[in-house]
Each structure stands twice: as C-alpha cells, then as structure tokens.
Amino acid sequence: MSVSLAPDYSKAQRLVDKNVLKNNHFHMMLQQYSLLHSQINSGTDEPEYDYWKAKFNAPEPFGLLDLGIENGFLTRRDIVDVLGDKYDKTFGRIAPYTCQKLQVHIVSWERDTHTLHYGAVRPLKESQKKELITAINEEGFNVRHLKYRAIDTKRILQINSRQKIVTDDEISTLISEFNHDPQDPLRLKKVKEYILLQALQAKASNIKLVKSNDVLECVISFTIGQTTAPKHVLSVKAAGRLMQAFKDDAKMDPIIKDRPQDGHIEMVFQDRKVNFRAATGATVSGEFMSLRVHDLGSIMSLHILLNRxxxxxxxxxxxxxxxDKGGSLICLSGTTGSGKTALLAALQREADRLGCTIISIAAPVEMRVRHTQQMQINEDIGQTANVLTKAAMRLFPDILIQEEVRDPQTAEGALRNGDTGHKTGFTIHAVSAISAAAKIVSMVPEEFKEQAWNIIGDILHYSLHLKxxxxxxxxxxxxxxxxGNILKRNPHGCPKCDYTGYDxxxxxxxxxxxxxxxxxxxxxxxxxxxxxxxxxxxxxxVTYRPRDYYARRLYDEGVIDHETYQRQRTIDVLEVIQQKRDQKAQEIMDTINNIDIDQLNEEYSARDEREPVISIEEIEELFMNEDDEATDEDR
Ligand SMILES: [Zn+2]
Structure with missing residues (x-):
C-alpha cells in the first residue's frame, strides 16, 4: 500500500504507543496521506490541490506528523515530548519568526533539565537569548536554559529562508511605488501579499481599507489587540485597484459597490493555511473593506491557549x-474579540482528542475547524436554531454549543438544550462571569423567564468570562x-512589536x-x-476567581506589565465603588423615608432665626449678572 511512503510512519506509530496520538486518528491520517499522495501524483481540479502540492514539494519531507498537526490531532509539543531530538524537523517550525530573525535553528530539547539546544549563524546577545526563550515558551514549552551547539550555518540559513518575512522598509518602498503606478499587475500582486503578510506578522486581528471619494488619500489600518491604527496611505486610484483585487480574490462581485458582500481569502503563512473573512460595505462617500484574520494554526490547542x-x-x-454528566451547562462570555471563538475552536479540537463530540450551532460560523461538526443558522432556507438543534441531537453529541446567543429564540434554545439532559454550552456577550446568567435570562421570552432561572439553578456548572x-x-x-520575574515595557520597543513594547x-x-x-x-x-x-x-x-487573580499571576510571571495589571484591578475597584454608591444611596433613601416630618416642623418652628442663607432673588440675580457679563464680552 502506498501509505508506507510516509517518511515518519514509525515515529507516528511511537506516538500511538505512548498514547499521545489516538489510534483512530492515526488510521485516518494514513488514509488521508495516501489519498493526498495519489492526488498529487495524478493531478486534480480540487481547489485544495495547490496547497497540498506545495506542502509535498517542500524541501523538507511532508509526513504523517505534519498531517496530524494540520488536523489538530497533535501539537508540536506532543511530538517533541515523545520523540525529543529524534525529530528535529519539528523544531524548525517552532517560533519561525523569531528563529528567522535571529538566524537560529533549534536542535533539541531536554525536558528534564528544561534545556534547549540551538545552533546560530552568529553568537546571540543576552537580550536575544531571552527573546528566543520567550518565543519558544509561547508555543507551550518550558525552557529555562539555552545551550549552544555548533551546526552548519548553511543549513540554518537554508531552513530559515523558507519563510518569507516582510520588513517595514520593504513594504513602505513598495507602497510608494504602487501609489505612483497602480497599473502594474505584478506590483499589485505583491502589495496584496505583503499587506496580508505584514498583518499576520504583527498578529493583527483585522485589516481595514477605507476608500473615500472626497479625500485625496485612503487609509489601510490594522487592529492589533484592542487598538486600531493607520498603517498605510494609498492614493484613491491605488486604493480602488487594491480593493478590486481583494474582491476578486474573495470571489465577490467587483461591480457591486452599494451593497454589503461577504467572502474568504486564503493564504499560506509559515507553512499553514490562514483565512481572511472579507466583508465590504458602502459609506456616504465611498466604500470600505474589512479583512478579519482567522489563523487556525495559531490556536492549536487548549493547553497552549491557556498555557498560563x-x-x-x-x-x-x-x-x-x-x-455521565448529563444535563449541564457551560457559559462562555465576553465582548467581541475576547477570544470566545478561539477558545471554542480549541475546545472542539480537544474534544476530538478526548474522544467526544462537540457540535456547535452558529450564525455565522466564525472559524472553521477541520474535522468538527459546525452548523450554520440560515433562516432564509429554514435552517433556524431550533431546526438545527433537532438535527444535532440526532448526531448524539456529547456537548452541544449554541454560539452567540443574541435573541429570544437562541437564548431559549440554549437553555432548553440543557434541559434535555445533554452537556450543553453557549457563548454570549456579557460584562462578567456572574452577570452572564442574568443576561441570558433577560433575553428569553417573558413566559419562559421563571423556567429559565430554574434551568440555570439546576445545571449551570461553569461560567467563564474571557478577556x-x-x-x-x-x-x-x-x-x-x-x-523577581517582573518585567516592564521597553519604551523604545523593537521591530517585532512595531515599537510599542507590546506583542x-x-x-x-x-x-x-x-x-x-x-x-x-x-x-x-x-x-x-x-x-x-x-x-x-x-x-x-462555589469557586470564584476574579480577573485580578489571574492578572496578578500574569504580572508575577512577567507576561504583562504593571500598568496592564493595574487596569484589570481598576475595573474591580470601579465595581466596588458602584456597590458602595448603591449602598450609600440606599442609606440616604432609608433616612429620607424615616424622617418624621412633624418632629422636624416642630424643631424648625422652635428656632429663633429663620433667615435662609441665600434667597431665591439673590440666586436669580447671580445668574442674571453672569449672563450679562458674558454678553458684554461677546460684544
Ligand atoms: Zn518588542
């Protein structure tokens, strides 16, 4: 059988023996590998073809383990933990950006001593060593020491040259050329690629292009973290060309400018597929396009996502x-961009590894996860939340998740699902883990409210508020x-963090x-x-952990700075102040309600001098004067 072609068959088998890779996943990978291999050899019209062809034709042999990672059955860390330095190919793909920047190649990993062996083209400075450790640890490792090993520098350069990195200078030059001559098709292609690459390198979550006909220039901005900042300035003509080209890539109708459109753009970044969800719309004076980044490879697994x-x-x-935990409810809440989608995707991948099934119902599906069941609500064709829930039940899910509860139907549906004796969950916009329960109840129809509370009382087990x-x-x-380990922001930053000090x-x-x-x-x-x-x-x-408990841990470990930590605390302080205010207000109301008017009157009439401090006339006079003065000055 052609499966024996897989160069790392025995290594994958070892992972199965060690219970890291599930047997059924292993068999699925074998079949997938042989299928892909035969497609590559015979050629096919499938849209995925180019992607897999590039993978199989890469300088390093593409194998079963890569497939396992791609499918989400394995993480690089799993592989390294079992195979150690017998699989140095994996290391070439850990923290590729940092390795390329420092011209470093990771050789092996000694788990017991927390030591990483590396080769480098030139000796690393202390700060660079620290940077390398941080970048590797972000991928789920726990490196404490580095050890230099002499290896062929040519090999380091060869491995690292596979990844394309765009520098700020390169892209600035390119954009200014593009502004002068937006017609050159090759340049246009490069501009598209570089902008997407730059956004991925900067870990931006969104790219926005606004084209307006009543200004001389148009702006491309990136959203990084919670800030959106302009990145490039284009001429109106160049912006028009670029938007047209992005629309083509996203398979939208380039002619339509007055109606919103949706689409997808896909590209390969650091050996994995990345998806951009494209949306366009009209403004008063032009058009905008937003490209939301969905980097599946960047959210590999639960333990990396929550590695802290x-x-x-x-x-x-x-x-x-x-x-056996039938009839239970789990709630994931947070605002837009709080990581709900990413956590859900990680849970879905993890569920697969644990041998259970999560089915999610969403409108629309934000992030597609390979080999998971995601259902999309589409009321136009009768696929309502209710219909999908019934269909999902027939697939015997272990966990059924209603994504983005936002109206009475989905709210009621999410709670009723739990009442059927299934493990269920929902995601919702809410301001805290505690208020999420009140939030979903506030959304259900009036006649269902009492029952809704009872369902929550019976089965809500976990509420996570993400940020x-x-x-x-x-x-x-x-x-x-x-x-200790406490770090502070570097005010000058570096190119990796766009000189902000935060990454x-x-x-x-x-x-x-x-x-x-x-x-x-x-x-x-x-x-x-x-x-x-x-x-x-x-x-x-009841176990409750406020946000500042987690923020403190991040601060102590040198992950966030004091200012960011303090900000998480401020929110709690504000809550306390609000509570205090409510208390005070209640006290005042109580006092007012308890005032004995008769007694007050008595006291009042018993006083000798009753002159008020200031009379109504005096007050009026004051205001009149003020007005007069103002008018005088105006004149
Ligand atoms: Zn930096």
Whole structure:
C-alpha cells in the first residue's frame, strides 16, 4: 500500500504507543496521506490541490506528523515530548519568526533539565537569548536554559529562508511605488501579499481599507489587540485597484459597490493555511473593506491557549471527559474579540482528542475547524436554531454549543438544550462571569423567564468570562525595583512589536464554578437571581476567581506589565465603588423615608432665626449678572 511512503510512519506509530496520538486518528491520517499522495501524483481540479502540492514539494519531507498537526490531532509539543531530538524537523517550525530573525535553528530539547539546544549563524546577545526563550515558551514549552551547539550555518540559513518575512522598509518602498503606478499587475500582486503578510506578522486581528471619494488619500489600518491604527496611505486610484483585487480574490462581485458582500481569502503563512473573512460595505462617500484574520494554526490547542493557567485547561478537559454528566451547562462570555471563538475552536479540537463530540450551532460560523461538526443558522432556507438543534441531537453529541446567543429564540434554545439532559454550552456577550446568567435570562421570552432561572439553578456548572489583555513583547526589560520575574515595557520597543513594547494578547479570564450539591445550587440560584455577588462567592461549593487573580499571576510571571495589571484591578475597584454608591444611596433613601416630618416642623418652628442663607432673588440675580457679563464680552 502506498501509505508506507510516509517518511515518519514509525515515529507516528511511537506516538500511538505512548498514547499521545489516538489510534483512530492515526488510521485516518494514513488514509488521508495516501489519498493526498495519489492526488498529487495524478493531478486534480480540487481547489485544495495547490496547497497540498506545495506542502509535498517542500524541501523538507511532508509526513504523517505534519498531517496530524494540520488536523489538530497533535501539537508540536506532543511530538517533541515523545520523540525529543529524534525529530528535529519539528523544531524548525517552532517560533519561525523569531528563529528567522535571529538566524537560529533549534536542535533539541531536554525536558528534564528544561534545556534547549540551538545552533546560530552568529553568537546571540543576552537580550536575544531571552527573546528566543520567550518565543519558544509561547508555543507551550518550558525552557529555562539555552545551550549552544555548533551546526552548519548553511543549513540554518537554508531552513530559515523558507519563510518569507516582510520588513517595514520593504513594504513602505513598495507602497510608494504602487501609489505612483497602480497599473502594474505584478506590483499589485505583491502589495496584496505583503499587506496580508505584514498583518499576520504583527498578529493583527483585522485589516481595514477605507476608500473615500472626497479625500485625496485612503487609509489601510490594522487592529492589533484592542487598538486600531493607520498603517498605510494609498492614493484613491491605488486604493480602488487594491480593493478590486481583494474582491476578486474573495470571489465577490467587483461591480457591486452599494451593497454589503461577504467572502474568504486564503493564504499560506509559515507553512499553514490562514483565512481572511472579507466583508465590504458602502459609506456616504465611498466604500470600505474589512479583512478579519482567522489563523487556525495559531490556536492549536487548549493547553497552549491557556498555557498560563493549566488548571483551567484541566478543568475544561475534565468537564468534557465526564460521560455521565448529563444535563449541564457551560457559559462562555465576553465582548467581541475576547477570544470566545478561539477558545471554542480549541475546545472542539480537544474534544476530538478526548474522544467526544462537540457540535456547535452558529450564525455565522466564525472559524472553521477541520474535522468538527459546525452548523450554520440560515433562516432564509429554514435552517433556524431550533431546526438545527433537532438535527444535532440526532448526531448524539456529547456537548452541544449554541454560539452567540443574541435573541429570544437562541437564548431559549440554549437553555432548553440543557434541559434535555445533554452537556450543553453557549457563548454570549456579557460584562462578567456572574452577570452572564442574568443576561441570558433577560433575553428569553417573558413566559419562559421563571423556567429559565430554574434551568440555570439546576445545571449551570461553569461560567467563564474571557478577556484578552496586552502581552509584553520579548523586548521587555527587567523591572529592577520590583524584583523577581517582573518585567516592564521597553519604551523604545523593537521591530517585532512595531515599537510599542507590546506583542499580541494573552487570555485573562474571570471564572465561576458551581458544584453539584443541591444546597449550594439552591443558594447559588438565589444569589444569582438577586445579583448578590458577595454572598454567591462565599458559598461552600462555589469557586470564584476574579480577573485580578489571574492578572496578578500574569504580572508575577512577567507576561504583562504593571500598568496592564493595574487596569484589570481598576475595573474591580470601579465595581466596588458602584456597590458602595448603591449602598450609600440606599442609606440616604432609608433616612429620607424615616424622617418624621412633624418632629422636624416642630424643631424648625422652635428656632429663633429663620433667615435662609441665600434667597431665591439673590440666586436669580447671580445668574442674571453672569449672563450679562458674558454678553458684554461677546460684544
Ligand atoms: Zn518588542
């Protein structure tokens, strides 16, 4: 059989023996490999063809393990943990950007001593070593020491040259040439590619292109973290050409300018496929296009996504694995861009590894995950949340997730799903882990409200409120005053962080877990209903961790700076102030309600001098004068 062609068959087999790779996944990979191989050899019209062809024709042999990573069955760390330095190809793909920048190649990994062996074209400075360690650890490793090994520099350069990196200078020059002559098709192609590459390198989540006919220039901006900033300036003509070209790539109708359109653009970045969800729309004076980045490869697994809080990943994994936990509800909340979609995708991949099925119902599906079941609501063709739920039930899911609860139907549906004895979940926009329950109840139809609360009281087990906060770049400096691992932002930054000192985001959640006991559930429901936060968190069986608990850990580990940490605290302080204010207001109301008017009158009439401090006439006079003065000055 042609499967024996896979160069790493025995290595994959070892991962199966070590229980890292599931047997059925291994067999699926074998079949997939042989299918792809025969397609590559015979040629095919499938749109995926070019992608796989490029993979198989890459200088390093493409094998089963790469397929495993691509499918989400394996992570690089899994492979390295089992195979160690017998698989140095993997290392070439860990933190490719940093390795290429520093001209470094990772050779092997000694897990017991936390030591990474590397080869380099030239000796690394201390700051560069630190940068390398940070970048590798971001991929889920725990490197503490580096050890230099002499290897052929030609090989390092060869491995690293496979990845294309765009520098700021390169792209600036290109764009100014493009502005002068937007007609050259080759240049246009390059501009498209470079802009997408630059966005991926900067870990931008969104690219926006605004074309307006009443100004001389148009702007391309990137959203990085929670800030959107202009990146490039184009002439109106150049912007028009570029937008047209992006529309072509996204398979939109280039003629339509007055109606919103949707589409997808795909590109290969660092050996993996990246998806841009394109949307266009009209403005008063022109048109805009937004390209939302969905980098599947960048959110490989639960333990990398939550690598700073392994106990959270363990809890979620434990929850998914519990087969008998019928009728339970899990809630993921947060604002737009808080990482809900990414966490859900990670859960879906993890579920597959744990041998359970998650089916998600969404409108629309934000991020496509390979080999998972995602259903898309489309009311136009009768695919409502209700219809899809029924269809999903027939597939016997272990967990059924309703994504983006946003109207009475989806809210009621999400809660009723849980009532059927399934493990269920939903995602929702809410401001905190605790208020998410009240939020979903507020959305259901009036006649269902009481039942909705009861369902929550019976089965809500986990509520996670997600938030992404700014992570320090590897150029961060040691904070001499603070001691320990604490770092502070490098005010000058470096090219990797676009000179901001921050690079990417890290998840900083708020979590609420409610135990199984009848008593605790009853009390928790009462507290949730009446929004008695303080009482809720004191209950035996309820585990609540506020955001600043997690932020503190990130700060202590040198992941975020003091300012970012403090900001997570401020929100809590504001909440306390609000509570205090509410309390004060209540006290004042109580006082007012308890005033004995008769007694006051008595006291008042008993006083000798009754002259008011200021009379109404005096006040009026004051205001009149002020007005007069103002008018005088105006004259
Ligand atoms: Zn930096």
């Amino acid at each position: 809080f392994p106990e959270l990943a363990d809890n979620l994994r434990h929850y998914m694995r519990q087969k 992404l906060i700014k992570k320090l770049c590897s150029c961060a400096l040691v904070d001499e005053d603070a001691g 990417g985001m890290v998840q900083c959640p708020e979590t609420l877990q409610i135990g199984d006991g009848l008593e605790v559930r009853h009390e928790a429901l009462k507290a949730l209903k009446e929004h008695r936060l303080a009482d809720l968190v004191k209950l035996d069986g």
